[in-house]
Amino acid sequence: MSEQTIDRRPRATGFAALSFRERRRRVVSRVMIGGTGVAAALTVLPLLLIFYHLMRAGLGSLNPDFFTNVPAPVGESGGGVGNGVLGTFLLVALAGAMGLPVAIGAGIYLAEAEGGRLPNAIRFITDVMNGIPSIVIGIFVWAWIVVSVGAFSAFAGGVALAIMLLPMVTRTTEEMVRLVPRELKEGALALGFTRWRTTLGVVLPAARSGILTGVLVALARIAGETAPLLFTAFGNPFWSSDLGKPIAALPVQIFQYAISPYEEQHRQAWAASLLLIALVLAVSLTARFLIRSPYRSR
Amino acid sequence: MQPVPEQAGAPAVGPRPYLSRLLPSYAQGNVADRTYALVLGAFGLSIPVLFAFIVLRVGGAAMPAVREFGGSFITSSDWDPVAGQFGALPFIFGTVASSLLALLIAVPLAIGLAIFLTELAPRWLAAPIAFGTELLAAIPSVVYGLWGIFVLVPFLRTWVQTPLVDNVGVGLFRGPAMGSSILAGGVILAIMIVPFISAVSREVLAAVPVTQREGALALGATRWEMTWQVVLPYAFPGIIGATILGLGRALGETMAITMVIGNRAQVATSLFAPGATMASVLANEFAEASADLHLAALMEIGLLLFGITILVNTVARFLVWRVGLRAGR
Numbered sequence: 001m002s003e004q005t006i007d008r009r010p011r012a013t014g015f016a017a018l019s020f021r022e023r024r025r026r027v028v029s030r031v032m033i034g035g036t037g038v039a040a041a042l043t044v045l046p047l048l049l050i051f052y053h054l055m056r057a058g059l060g061s062l063n064p065d066f067f068t069n070v071p072a073p074v075g076e077s078g079g080g081v082g083n084g085v086l087g088t089f090l091l092v093a094l095a096g097a098m099g100l101p102v103a104i105g106a107g108i109y110l111a112e113a114e115g116g117r118l119p120n121a122i123r124f125i126t127d128v129m130n131g132i133p134s135i136v137i138g139i140f141v142w143a144w145i146v147v148s149v150g151a152f153s154a155f156a157g158g159v160a161l162a163i164m165l166l167p168m169v170t171r172t173t174e175e176m177v178r179l180v181p182r183e184l185k186e187g188a189l190a191l192g193f194t195r196w197r198t199t200l201g202v203v204l205p206a207a208r209s210g211i212l213t214g215v216l217v218a219l220a221r222i223a224g225e226t227a228p229l230l231f232t233a234f235g236n237p238f239w240s241s242d243l244g245k246p247i248a249a250l251p252v253q254i255f256q257y258a259i260s261p262y263e264e265q266h267r268q269a270w271a272a273s274l275l276l277i278a279l280v281l282a283v284s285l286t287a288r289f290l291i292r293s294p295y296r297s298r
Numbered sequence: 299m300q301p302v303p304e305q306a307g308a309p310a311v312g313p314r315p316y317l318s319r320l321l322p323s324y325a326q327g328n329v330a331d332r333t334y335a336l337v338l339g340a341f342g343l344s345i346p347v348l349f350a351f352i353v354l355r356v357g358g359a360a361m362p363a364v365r366e367f368g369g370s371f372i373t374s375s376d377w378d379p380v381a382g383q384f385g386a387l388p389f390i391f392g393t394v395a396s397s398l399l400a401l402l403i404a405v406p407l408a409i410g411l412a413i414f415l416t417e418l419a420p421r422w423l424a425a426p427i428a429f430g431t432e433l434l435a436a437i438p439s440v441v442y443g444l445w446g447i448f449v450l451v452p453f454l455r456t457w458v459q460t461p462l463v464d465n466v467g468v469g470l471f472r473g474p475a476m477g478s479s480i481l482a483g484g485v486i487l488a489i490m491i492v493p494f495i496s497a498v499s500r501e502v503l504a505a506v507p508v509t510q511r512e513g514a515l516a517l518g519a520t521r522w523e524m525t526w527q528v529v530l531p532y533a534f535p536g537i538i539g540a541t542i543l544g545l546g547r548a549l550g551e552t553m554a555i556t557m558v559i560g561n562r563a564q565v566a567t568s569l570f571a572p573g574a575t576m577a578s579v580l581a582n583e584f585a586e587a588s589a590d591l592h593l594a595a596l597m598e599i600g601l602l603l604f605g606i607t608i609l610v611n612t613v614a615r616f617l618v619w620r621v622g623l624r625a626g627r
Contacts, residue, residue: 029522033418039410040419043496044430046489050437050445057448105341112322112338119320124615125346131611132352132604133550135577139584139600140352143359163348170345195324196334224438227552227577231584251440251553258444258557266448273441284436 058274061267066275071237071253074262081272083239087154087248088279090241091233092223094158099165100215106166107173107211108199123174129167137163138228146232154240154247157233161222168221172214176207216287220280226251250276353604360601363594371598377563379583384595386602388563392480392573393603396555397548399484399569404492405541411492412499417525428500435493443557446486451477451558454485459570472568478560481569486558487548495544498618502536503529539617546610550603552577576603 015023065080072079110126113119141160146152180203188198204211226249229235234246235256241247250272257269320343325335363371367384374385411431415424459475467473506529514524530537560572561582574582576599587593 025520025523029520032522032526036410036414036418039407040414040427043407043411043434043492044427047430047434049449050441053445053449054441102341102344105338106345109322109338109342113320113342116320119342122342122346125349127615128608128611129345129349131546131550131607133552133577133607135550135552135580136356136600136604136607137352139359139580139597140356142584143355143597144351163352166345166348195322195327195331199334220436224440226438226440227581230581234585251438254440254444255553255557258440258447269444270448273444276438277441280436280438281433 054270054274054277057267057270059271061271062274066268066271070239071268074260074265077264079268081248081250081253081268081275083236083248084250084253084272085275086239086241087233087236088223088250088276090154090243090247091157091161091229091249092219094154094243095161095165095222096215096219098158099162100169103166103169104173104211106170108177108204110170110174111177112199123171126167126170130171133227134164134225135227135230138231141228142231149244151244152232152234152246153244154233155243157229157247157249158243160228160232161225164222164225164228165218168218169214172218173207173211176210176214177203179210180206213287216283220283220287223283224251224276224280226255230255250279356597356601356604360594360598362591363598366591367595371595372602375563375565377579379587379589379592382589382591384591386576386595386599388565389574389576389579389599390602391565392483392559393549393575393577395480395573396483396487396559396575397545399480400487400491400548401541401545403485403488404495404544407488408492408495408540408544409499409537411496412503413525413530415496416500416503417529418521431493431496434489435497439490439551439553440557442486442490442554446482446554446558450486451482454479454482463570470567470569473570475570476560476572478558478572479570480559480566480573483555483559483573483575484569486554487551490551490554491544491547494547495540498540498543499533499537502533502540502618505536506532535617535620539614539620542610542614542617546607546614549610550577550607552581556581576600 015026018026065078066082067080067085068082069078069080070083071081106122106126110119110123137160141156141163145156145159149156184206185198185203188202189195193201229249229252233249233252235252236246236248238248254269254272254276257265257272260266321335321339324331325339326332327335363384367374371384371386372390373387374383375387375391376383376385377388378384411427415428419427455475455477459473459477459479459481462471463473463475510528510532511524514528515521519527555575556578559574559578561574561578562572563574563579564571566573580596580600580603583592584596587596
């Protein structure tokens with residue numbers, strides 16, 4: 001506020017009435033605020049560019065053959081990634097079958113055990129495991145399963161993806177179980193339910209949609225993983241659903257096509273990426289919009 | 299015996315036995331509940347057991363290289379699988395250089411974005427932008443790599459590298475303009491970690507109490523002064539934590555950077571020279587490694603990468619956790 005003095009001249013108003021210092025403060029504020037807007041725009045720009053290029057380079061190659069054929073030999077056109085789609089579904093299903101029961105069990109455990117030094121340590125290790133680079137999980141499963149069996153296999157790929165899944169789903173399950181109102185649990189116990197029936201019959205159904213969201217998000221994420229599969233599932237140019245043999249996977253095919261010298265394979269890499277993104281986004285958007293936990297704040 | 303009815307969930311009298319400190323409180327209940335607690339405990343314990351197993355297995359497989367090269371493994375830049383010489387310095391250097399470059403680009407953008415979304419943007423604008431950054435985080439790494447090879451690398455070669463080589467041409471900007479380079483790796487990593495850093499930063503900023511903001515405004519601060527002098531200092535440890543979490547991501551990122559960094563085992567002092575990271579050498583050489591020592595050396599690189607990311611993540615979690623603690627009061 002400027003001091004009021006007796007002055008008969010017409011006074012400047014608004015911005016012009018401010019001292020230099022005041023004006024500078026306001027201008028700096030405006031400029032910096034505008035700067036954060038520019039930062040926001042720059043962050044979203046790559047997203048738009050990636051989608052634009054995916055559409056432009058990939059859309060034209062999506063035809064029925066692309067979904068139903070196996071890759072054509074180099075130099076021939078008309079191949080597809082049908083085996084990769086099948087492989088990705090199989091690998092994700094396998095990982096889910098192995099990883100989800102353990103992850104949900106561990107999540108319930110963390111929610112129920114609450115305090116205590118050991119549960120806290122387990123919670124911390126789960127977070128640390130979430131940060132392990134996926135390629136390290138790949139070489140671990142190689143050293144563990146591929147070496148002892150003596151061959152790359154779909155099974156090994158499933159194990160690698162299950163290890164990626166484990167910490168993600170454990171933590172979301174824990175959070176969702178914690179969100180269930182205490183009264184619900186206490187009501188069940190007051191009615192004489194045992195603890196295990198309270199959890200399985202009352203708490204879990206109440207947390208179900210939240211857990212399902214977490215599961216879908218995690219499945220979408222592992223479906224796009226390449227690094228853990230390079231030395232486990234390995235890839236396969238033919239149809240295969242044999243768990244003991246190498247299997248194709250969409251992300252691995254994209255990688256191999258992208259680094260190949262052939263134009264035709266580059267085209268296929270774009271189309272396969274479009275397909276992969278469509279699958280991944282469809283699953284995670286389903287998780288986001290269709291399933292809402294009644295106890296989530298947002 | 300007291301005739302007081304046993305209340306479910308009441309803590310047992312006296313110190314609880316060691317085992318039940320690990321298990322939920324009802325581990326002393328009836329047979330079914332006790333079994334249930336044990337089963338849950340087994341699921342919970344499976345995580346640290348698996349973790350220990352990963353460390354032991356990868357560590358064990360790396361032992362031959364550890365014994366053969368000792369400390370020189372991380373100081374030697376001589377990586378020659380044919381001659382049986384393995385020094386990991388080029389990869390450690392490449393990982394650190396590309397990740398730091400990524401942070402340099404990503405952190406200002408991510409913090410700007412987080413401030414924009416939490417403090418300034420109207421809801422109709424903030425919601426789609428936040429959604430867009432979530433989509434960015436959901437794009438698989440290999441798709442970033444594909445886009446990097448065919449769009450980003452040619453763009454950088456034509457519009458960034460060539461002009462800088464022609465007009466500056468020394469130090470960090472020495473030519474030739476190859477395209478695939480540490481610069482390309484850093485840029486693609488930056489694009490990938492911005493959504494991540496800004497998501498955590500937003501949480502941290504949102505945890506700053508409204509009273510702090512109102513206090514600043516009441517004292518006559520402009521919106522920027524409020525953000526810069528009050529909100530950011532309050533959230534600072536958490537933002538550092540978010541940055542370090544992003545660093546953890548960047549260090550371990552594999553596919554995208556493998557596809558754009560050029561994959562040459564050298565300690566390059568130019569941003570435009572091709573390099574290699576610890577993750578990229580694993581992705582490139584592991585499947586073809588046949589010599590036992592080569593495999594062991596790659597395993598040791600994996601072990602180092604593992605150790606570094608654990609360290610980085612631990613520090614970051616601690617910092618983020620501390621801000622939450624302070625805001626919780």
